[in-house]
Amino acid sequence: MIAEPATGFIDIHHHIIYGVDDGPQTLEEARQMLALAYADGTRHIIATPHFNPTGYCPEIDLLQERLAELKAVCADEYPDLQLQLGAEVLFGEGIRRKLRAGAIPTLADSNYVLLEFVPGVSEDKLERAVRHLANGGYVTVLAHSERYPAITGNLKFTKYLKEKYGVLIQVNANTFVSRQRFHVKRFLKKALWLGIIDLVASDAHNTKNRRTMMKNAYVFLTEKYDKNQVNSLFYPTFTDIITDCR
Ligand SMILES: [Fe+2]
Structure with missing residues (x-):
């Protein structure tokens, strides 16, 4: 039996660093997002x-500088909220070289890479990408897996990716508690039943239409599914990623 976690949610996908993407644009907005995440029950965020390996990549020094600012906010206001650096990487040419060179961060210095694709990605391209990373020693965490028909429409293929390459399937918290198309709803239901989903994360971008919804999703899921299973989605135990929060 899994004990009720002593720490809060571990959110491995959150756009908390300001002024570098379509997340918050100012320190103040990022502070408000920290407040929302804390109130939501999150105690560990991977930023x-x-x-985009073939396009815009923020400077690591700038990210570290802004992360340090946000850590200082946490030290003052939310001392038990931990922040670490990661990245959401669009698969593309040069990804492995840039990961190796440290120009693209893995999740919290682990060998896990949060990877995204354009929504219409084919099964073939997905597998080639995941294999390319695996051959370089990296494990794919597939960001918002519910967006890809290659995943939602073929659970056999999804299972195969998990078994062969250790791919972790991440779903956004708000997907469980907002209107979804039929095929997404069917995917969530079947994937939960089969234990195919590994992680729920907020993918928070702001304090409004793309805010953290971790608590809503947690409550929704615990009303319908086994609590131990739900806990494993919100408090991942793969220690390679979570280095110092428990
Ligand atoms: Fe994202």
């Missing part, structure tokens, strides 16, 4: 700004 995941967008990176």
Whole structure:
């Protein structure tokens, strides 16, 4: 039996760093997002700004500087809220080289990479990408998996990616508590039943239409599913990512 976690939610996908992507644009907005995340019950955030290996990649020094500012806010106001650096990476040419060079961060210095694709990505391209990373020693965490018909429409393929390459399937919290198209609803239901989803994360971008919804999703899911299973989605135990929060 999994004990009720002593720490709060671990959110491995959150655009908390300001002024570097379509997340918050100012320190003040990022502070408000921290307040919302804390009130939501999150106690560990991996900051995941967008990176595009063939396009815009924010400077690591700038990210570290802004992360330090936000850590200082936490030290003052939310001492038990931890922040670490990560990235949400659009798959593209040069990704492995840039990861190796440290120009693109992994999740909290682990070998896990939060990876995204354009929504219409094919099964073939997905597998080639995941294999490319695996051959370089990286494990894919598939960001907002519910967006890809290649994943939602073929659970056999999704299972195969998990078994062969250790891919972790991340779903956004708000997907569970907002209107969704039929095929997404069907995917969530089946994938939960089969234990295919590994992680729920906020993918928070702001304090309004893309705010953190971790608590709403947690409450919704615990009313319908086994609590131990739900806990494993919100308090991931893969220690490679979570280095110092428990
Ligand atoms: Fe994101």
